[in-house]
Structure formats: C-alpha cells, structure tokens
Amino acid sequence: MKTMIEEGKERIIMEWKPKEKHLCELEGPYECEDCGGHVMLDATYLDQVEKFAYCPYCTMKGVVKEEKTRDIEMYIGYQNKTWETRFVSIPLSIPEDKIEKTATTIAMSLFYNSPDTFDEVAFIGVYHIPEIEEAI
Numbered sequence: 001m002k003t004m005i006e007e008g009k010e011r012i013i014m015e016w017k018p019k020e021k022h023l024c025e026l027e028g029p030y031e032c033e034d035c036g037g038h039v040m041l042d043a044t045y046l047d048q049v050e051k052f053a054y055c056p057y058c059t060m061k062g063v064v065k066e067e068k069t070r071d072i073e074m075y076i077g078y079q080n081k082t083w084e085t086r087f088v089s090i091p092l093s094i095p096e097d098k099i100e101k102t103a104t105t106i107a108m109s110l111f112y113n114s115p116d117t118f119d120e121v122a123f124i125g126v127y128h129i130p131e132i133e134e135a136i
C-alpha cells in the first residue's frame with residue numbers, strides 16, 4: 001500500500017493484482033453510458049452487495065439493470081445415442097425469430113464437448129420455447 005498526492009488530496013493507492021479467470025465469477029461486459037468504457041463485474045458483488053458500481057475510467061455511477069430472461073428447453077444428443085433436455089436462459093428482449101439461434105448458440109458454448117457432459121455431444125436443438133407468460 002502506497003500513498004500519493006492527487007488533486008491536492010492524499011490518496012491511498014491499492015495495487016490491482018491479476019487473478020486467474022477460472023477463480024472469478026464475472027458478469028458483463030457492461031458499457032458505461034457516459035464514456036463507453038467496458039467493465040466486467042463480480043457476480044457475487046452484484047448478488048450480495050449492490051446493483052451498481054462506479055466506472056473505473058470516468059468514475060460515473062453505473063446501475064446494472066436486471067434483465068428478465070426466459071428458460072428455453074434444449075435437447076442434447078450424445079454420441080452414445082442417449083439424449084436429455086437442459087435449460088438455457090436467454091434475455092426476454094430477444095425477438096421471437098432469433099430465439100432458436102440464440103438459445104442454440106448458448107447451449108453450444110455450455111454443453112458442446114463440455115467437461116461436465118459425460119459423453120461427447122452429437123447434436124443440440126430447441127426442444128421447447130415457453131410462452132412469455134409461462135416464462136415470467
């Protein structure tokens with residue numbers, strides 16, 4: 001910990017240390033409306049402390065709006081000819097005609113050859129899209 005004089009005031013300088021990505025649970029990126037800077041925020045902080053943070057570039061206060069989501073049921077087929085369904089969350093703002101593509105893209109990144117899936121994924125598709133009323 002060091003101190004320095006900045007804008008006539010003494011400030012404490014904390015050193016930011018790099019952290020391994022797999023040890024962090026981050027949400028974002030978010031964009032600051034004021035300066036356009038992009039930030040990732042700690043998911044635990046957002047869940048348990050505050051839904052806002054100060055932009056590290058311009059110091060404006062930024063509020064994280066909670067985006068409503070709906071869960072799309074996907075079928076996941078495996079190389080060993082078994083299959084199962086899994087849910088993925090997509091923002092409610094995604095238009096109807098883009099739901100299938102968005103949900104499939106998310107499911108691919110979550111399940112395709114993921115270490116959690118006990119066998120290799122052979123195919124992924126949309127199984128059921130709930131009506132918006134069901135989803136909320």
Ligand SMILES: [Zn+2]
Nearest residue numbers: 032035055058
């Ligand atoms: Zn900013």
